[in-house]
Amino acid sequence: MSDKNPDSKPNNGRKPTLPPGMKPKGAKPPSASKLPPGMKPKGPPTAKPEGPQGPAGGDGASKATRADFSSDQDVRWCPGCGDYAILATVQRLMPELGVPREKVVFVSGIGCSSRFPYYMNTYGMHSIHGRAPTIVTGLKSARPDLDVWMITGDGDSLSIGGNHIIHIMRRNVNVQIIMFNNQIYGLTKGQYSPTSEIGKVTKSTPFGSLDHPFNPIALVLGAEASFAARTMDRDPKHMKEILKRAHDYRGTGFVEVYQNCNIFNDGAFFQFTEKETKSDRAIFFEHKKPLTYAGGTKGLRLNGFSLESIDLENGNFGIDDCLVYDETSRDLAGIMARVYWRPDLPQPFGVFYREDRPSYDDLLHKQVQSVIERSGKGSLEKLLSEGETWEVS
Amino acid sequence: MALKPVETLPEATVLFAGDSGDGMQLTGTQFTLATAYAMNDLATLPDFPAEIRAPVGTTYGVSGFQLHFGSIDIRTPGDEVDLLVAMNPAALKVNVERVRIGGTILVNSNAFEKRNFDLANMNSNPLEDGSLDKYRVIQVELTRLTRETLKDTGLNQKEIDRSKNMFALGLALWLYSRPVEPAQKWVAAKFAKKPDIRDANLELLKKGYHFGETTEQFVTRYEVTPAKLKPGRYRAIMGVQALAMGIVAAANKSGLQVVYGSYPITPASDILHTLSRYKNHGIVTIQAEDEIAAIGTAIGAAFGGSLAITGTSGPGIALKGEAMGLAHIIELPLVIINVQRGGPSTGLPTKTEQSDLLQALYGRNGDAPMPVIAASTPGDCFEVAYEVCRIAVKYMTPVVLLSDGYLANGSEPWLIPNPEDLKPFNVKFADKPNHVVDDEPVFWPYLRDETTMARPWAKPGTAGLEHRVGGLEKHNGSGNVSYDAQNHELMIKIRAEKIQRIQAEIAPIKIFGDPTADLLVVGWGSTKGAIEAGVTRANEAGKKVASIHLRFVNPLPSDLGAVLSQFSQYLVPEMNNGQLVKVLRSEYLLPFEALNKIQGRPFGPSEIAAKISEMVG
Structure with a gap:
C-alpha cells in the first residue's frame, strides 16, 4: 500500500465528527448498565498511575479542553468514516488524562488512520509504512518521560509492519497503540487486507481472496503482548474507557478498534455495532465480572476449554454458571481471543489480557543507571587512553 | 649458547x-x-x-x-x-x-x-x-x-x-x-x-x-628499529574502536545522549558490541529486530532530541533506504554508518570493498541528497565519526559515514587525541516561537537558519512548540502538508542547497607528492595509505605524480575544480568497478581514468605505483 493518492476523497470543508446514524448523545453504555442486580461497576485496578501529571496546555493555568488538542489542519477523511469518531474520542480523552500537551506525542505509519497525528495539536510524526513501532521504541528509549501514542491500521501493522508489531509486543515498550481495523485497504482504494475474510471480492481479488485472515488479538497475545483490548468506533464511551485503561497501563497498551470504512467496506462490523443486533452479537466483558450479554438474558460458560452460550431465562442456568472473567489469566485470554466471528457466540469487546511486566524503556534506563552506579560516569579522557599505551618522545 | x-x-x-x-x-x-x-x-x-x-x-x-x-x-x-x-x-x-x-x-x-x-x-x-x-x-x-x-x-x-x-x-x-x-x-x-x-x-x-x-x-x-613517530602517547587502535570512541567524544562534547540502533551484520557488529559497553558514557544501544527497525529507532530518538546513530553494512543500507528518505525530508540529525563489505547481495561478508559509494549518494527514491563522508585510516575513523555527528546536528540532516571492512578491522598506532583539541560541538534546541501569524506568536518548524539553512530542532516536552513532521511534502516554513506544485520544487531545491552549504566545513585540499606533475591520483576512503605510498615510491623513482584524497564525496570540496585544473591526467583507484570515477567525470567533464581492484583485499602500493609508471611512462 502506498501513499500516492492522499487527496482521493477530499471532504467539502465540513468536519463530520460522528458516523452517520450515530446519535451524539443518549446512546446507552452497553456494558456497565447491564450488570446483574447487586453488582457495582467497579473498574479493575490500574496497573500504575505513575507518569507525567498536571494540567494540559503547558501554561499550568486553566483546564485543557478538547479544542486544546485539535490542530488547525483540515481533517481529510471521507465524510462518514469511522476515523472521525476515534479522533473525537481521543481528543475528548486527552484533557481527562492530565498530561501536559507538550509531553504528548502521536506517531503513525501510513494509511488513512495514520493521518491522525496531523489533527492532534501535540508533537507528532507521520512516518513510513509499517514502521511506527520502531519510531516509538526509539523515542521512548530516548525519552521515557513522554506520553507516546501510536496510530496504525490493519494493513500498516499486520501486513507491512508485521515484524515490528510483534517485537514491540514482546519488548513491552510503554506506549499506547490504537489499531484501526477496517478489514480493508482504504488509502490505496479498496484492496483486501490481512484481516479481510476469506473470499473477499475486491479490486485485487475479483474472484475472491484466498488469504486466511489474522485474528489481531490472538496475534499480539502470541507475540507476548502484556495488554490487549478491543473496542469499536460506534461506542465512544466504551472506546474512551478502554483507551484510558491502555493509557494507565505501564507497558504496551494495544487496542484494536473496529472501524467502519463506509467507502470500501461499509458495514463490515454492523452486526456488532448496530442497535438491532449489537446486544445479541457483541459481549462487553469486564474483569472479575460474569460474562453476560443480550441485556443479561444470556451468558457464556466454560465447557472444557471452550466457551458456550447459555440461556439465563429458561431456568436451567443462572448468573453463577457464567464464567467470571479474569483479565490477568493468560489461559482465559487465549480462549476469549479465539471467540472470533463465531455464529454461535457474541464477539468480545473489552480488555482480554493484562500482565504486570516491566516495560522496555524502564528496564533500559534502570540498566544504564546501574552501570553508572557500578563504574561511575564515563570519562572520555580515560576511555581514549585505556589499554596498552606507549610514549614516543 | x-x-x-x-x-x-x-x-x-x-x-x-x-x-x-x-x-x-x-x-x-x-x-x-x-x-x-x-x-x-x-x-x-x-x-x-x-x-x-x-x-x-x-x-x-x-x-x-x-x-x-x-x-x-x-x-x-x-x-x-x-x-x-x-x-x-x-x-x-x-x-x-x-x-x-x-x-x-x-x-x-x-x-x-x-x-x-x-x-x-x-x-x-x-x-x-x-x-x-x-x-x-x-x-x-x-x-x-x-x-x-x-x-x-x-x-x-x-x-x-x-x-x-x-x-x-x-x-x-x-x-x-x-x-x-x-x-x-x-x-x-x-x-x-x-x-x-x-x-x-x-x-x-x-x-x-x-x-x-x-x-x-x-x-x-x-x-x-623504532619508527620516527610524532611525539606523544600512543595506543594501537582498530578502526571500529576509533569509530566508537569518536561517537563517545561527540556525546561528551555535545552533551547529547547517544542512541545507537543497529541490527547485527558483519563487519559492522563490532560497533554495536563496543558501544553497548559504554552505557556510562551516556550511550543507549538498541539491538533492533531488523535493519529497518534499527534506523526507525534512531529516527524516533532523533525526534526526541538525542544524537541518533544507526550502523550497518551495504545490505542493511539497502533495507534502510526508505527510512533514510524520511530522515531527509523531516530534516532530523541522523548518522548512518556503512562499514562496506564485498557485494552485491550477501557478497563477501568478511572482505573489504568500496562498492557502496553510489548507493550512499543516490540509493533512495526521490531527490534525497545527503552528505557522504569517508574515513581513510583506522585512526581517522575517530575524527570522521566526531565530524559526521557534528555536521548532522549543525545542518539538521542525515549523514552517511563510509568505512569498510579493512578500516574496521585493520589497526595502526594512534596518537591519543586530547578531547580539548576537538572542534566545539554546540547544540541549540528551539525554546520559543519563531514566527508570527495573525499577531499570534507561533512555531514554524521549517523556518531556516540563514547560513546553514538548518531548520530548528524542537524537542517534545517544550511547551508551545508542538508540531508534526512526516514523510509528506511540507510547506516551506510552516511545515504543514502541502501538495502545491511550486512549493514542492522549492523544497527539493532548498534541501539540496542545504547539503551543498556543508562545503563550508571542508578543509582546503592538500596536494600530496609532486605538485608540478601532470598526473593526479584522486582517491577516497581506505585507499589513502596505498595511494600515498604508491605516489611516494613513484616520486622516489623519478616519476612526476601527485595525489589528493577526498573525505567528503558529497558535497565535493569547493576547491576541487581549481585543484583539478592544475593537472591534465587523472587516475582514480577504487576497490569497486568504478564509482567515484563516474561522479567526477559527470561533475568535471575531465578524462578520469579508473584503476579498479575488486578482490576483497586492499590495494598494495606497488599496484598503484605500477599504474602510475604505465601512465607517465
Whole structure:
C-alpha cells in the first residue's frame, strides 16, 4: 500500500465528527448498565498511575479542553468514516488524562488512520509504512518521560509492519497503540487486507481472496503482548474507557478498534455495532465480572476449554454458571481471543489480557543507571587512553 | 649458547595463516601488540572466512592476519609478505602467492600429510615437489613440539593441540626481536581463572621463543628499529574502536545522549558490541529486530532530541533506504554508518570493498541528497565519526559515514587525541516561537537558519512548540502538508542547497607528492595509505605524480575544480568497478581514468605505483 493518492476523497470543508446514524448523545453504555442486580461497576485496578501529571496546555493555568488538542489542519477523511469518531474520542480523552500537551506525542505509519497525528495539536510524526513501532521504541528509549501514542491500521501493522508489531509486543515498550481495523485497504482504494475474510471480492481479488485472515488479538497475545483490548468506533464511551485503561497501563497498551470504512467496506462490523443486533452479537466483558450479554438474558460458560452460550431465562442456568472473567489469566485470554466471528457466540469487546511486566524503556534506563552506579560516569579522557599505551618522545 | 647474528630491516610484513579455529587472529593481535611496544609504525589486515568454524583443513576455512611494520612510515598492511606462518597445507596454498620471492615460509610440518593435502585439493606435498623452491622454507614440527612440551600438564589432546599457536607466536617474536612480555601479560590476565591453561600457554610461548635460538634452521634473526613517530602517547587502535570512541567524544562534547540502533551484520557488529559497553558514557544501544527497525529507532530518538546513530553494512543500507528518505525530508540529525563489505547481495561478508559509494549518494527514491563522508585510516575513523555527528546536528540532516571492512578491522598506532583539541560541538534546541501569524506568536518548524539553512530542532516536552513532521511534502516554513506544485520544487531545491552549504566545513585540499606533475591520483576512503605510498615510491623513482584524497564525496570540496585544473591526467583507484570515477567525470567533464581492484583485499602500493609508471611512462 502506498501513499500516492492522499487527496482521493477530499471532504467539502465540513468536519463530520460522528458516523452517520450515530446519535451524539443518549446512546446507552452497553456494558456497565447491564450488570446483574447487586453488582457495582467497579473498574479493575490500574496497573500504575505513575507518569507525567498536571494540567494540559503547558501554561499550568486553566483546564485543557478538547479544542486544546485539535490542530488547525483540515481533517481529510471521507465524510462518514469511522476515523472521525476515534479522533473525537481521543481528543475528548486527552484533557481527562492530565498530561501536559507538550509531553504528548502521536506517531503513525501510513494509511488513512495514520493521518491522525496531523489533527492532534501535540508533537507528532507521520512516518513510513509499517514502521511506527520502531519510531516509538526509539523515542521512548530516548525519552521515557513522554506520553507516546501510536496510530496504525490493519494493513500498516499486520501486513507491512508485521515484524515490528510483534517485537514491540514482546519488548513491552510503554506506549499506547490504537489499531484501526477496517478489514480493508482504504488509502490505496479498496484492496483486501490481512484481516479481510476469506473470499473477499475486491479490486485485487475479483474472484475472491484466498488469504486466511489474522485474528489481531490472538496475534499480539502470541507475540507476548502484556495488554490487549478491543473496542469499536460506534461506542465512544466504551472506546474512551478502554483507551484510558491502555493509557494507565505501564507497558504496551494495544487496542484494536473496529472501524467502519463506509467507502470500501461499509458495514463490515454492523452486526456488532448496530442497535438491532449489537446486544445479541457483541459481549462487553469486564474483569472479575460474569460474562453476560443480550441485556443479561444470556451468558457464556466454560465447557472444557471452550466457551458456550447459555440461556439465563429458561431456568436451567443462572448468573453463577457464567464464567467470571479474569483479565490477568493468560489461559482465559487465549480462549476469549479465539471467540472470533463465531455464529454461535457474541464477539468480545473489552480488555482480554493484562500482565504486570516491566516495560522496555524502564528496564533500559534502570540498566544504564546501574552501570553508572557500578563504574561511575564515563570519562572520555580515560576511555581514549585505556589499554596498552606507549610514549614516543 | 652463542647468540645468532641480527640483521636490521627497515620494514617487514608477516602473515599468520591457519584454520579458523587455530587462533590466528589472536596470534596476529599479540604480535601487533609486541610490535607497538617495539615502537614500530604498523598497519594490520585481518582476513577471515565468513564461516565461524569452516571444516578443518579446507582452503575456504583459512583465516589470516597480516601485519606490516617498520622504522619508516607504514601506510598499508604490506604488499608482499616476508614471513608466512602456515599452520596447514590449505593455509599455504591460499597465501603462498603473496610471499615475495626469497621470502620465508614457516610451516607446521606435522600438518603436511595426505589427509590435509586431500582436504586442500593438493595432488602432492609442496614441501617435496619443488613448488616452494623460490622461498626459504622452515619446517617446524609444531604439533609434536607442542604435545611434547605439554605432555605432563594433564591437559587433554584437544586443549594441547589448540595451544600450538602460542609456540608459533613465541617463535615469530624471537625471529623479529620483539618483546615477549606483552603476550605473557596478556595470557596471564586472560587465563587467570584457568591456571593450567595459563601455565601451558606461557610455557609454549617461552619454548617457541627459545626454539628460535636453538634450532639450526635459522641463521639470523631480524630487528626493526623504532619508527620516527610524532611525539606523544600512543595506543594501537582498530578502526571500529576509533569509530566508537569518536561517537563517545561527540556525546561528551555535545552533551547529547547517544542512541545507537543497529541490527547485527558483519563487519559492522563490532560497533554495536563496543558501544553497548559504554552505557556510562551516556550511550543507549538498541539491538533492533531488523535493519529497518534499527534506523526507525534512531529516527524516533532523533525526534526526541538525542544524537541518533544507526550502523550497518551495504545490505542493511539497502533495507534502510526508505527510512533514510524520511530522515531527509523531516530534516532530523541522523548518522548512518556503512562499514562496506564485498557485494552485491550477501557478497563477501568478511572482505573489504568500496562498492557502496553510489548507493550512499543516490540509493533512495526521490531527490534525497545527503552528505557522504569517508574515513581513510583506522585512526581517522575517530575524527570522521566526531565530524559526521557534528555536521548532522549543525545542518539538521542525515549523514552517511563510509568505512569498510579493512578500516574496521585493520589497526595502526594512534596518537591519543586530547578531547580539548576537538572542534566545539554546540547544540541549540528551539525554546520559543519563531514566527508570527495573525499577531499570534507561533512555531514554524521549517523556518531556516540563514547560513546553514538548518531548520530548528524542537524537542517534545517544550511547551508551545508542538508540531508534526512526516514523510509528506511540507510547506516551506510552516511545515504543514502541502501538495502545491511550486512549493514542492522549492523544497527539493532548498534541501539540496542545504547539503551543498556543508562545503563550508571542508578543509582546503592538500596536494600530496609532486605538485608540478601532470598526473593526479584522486582517491577516497581506505585507499589513502596505498595511494600515498604508491605516489611516494613513484616520486622516489623519478616519476612526476601527485595525489589528493577526498573525505567528503558529497558535497565535493569547493576547491576541487581549481585543484583539478592544475593537472591534465587523472587516475582514480577504487576497490569497486568504478564509482567515484563516474561522479567526477559527470561533475568535471575531465578524462578520469579508473584503476579498479575488486578482490576483497586492499590495494598494495606497488599496484598503484605500477599504474602510475604505465601512465607517465
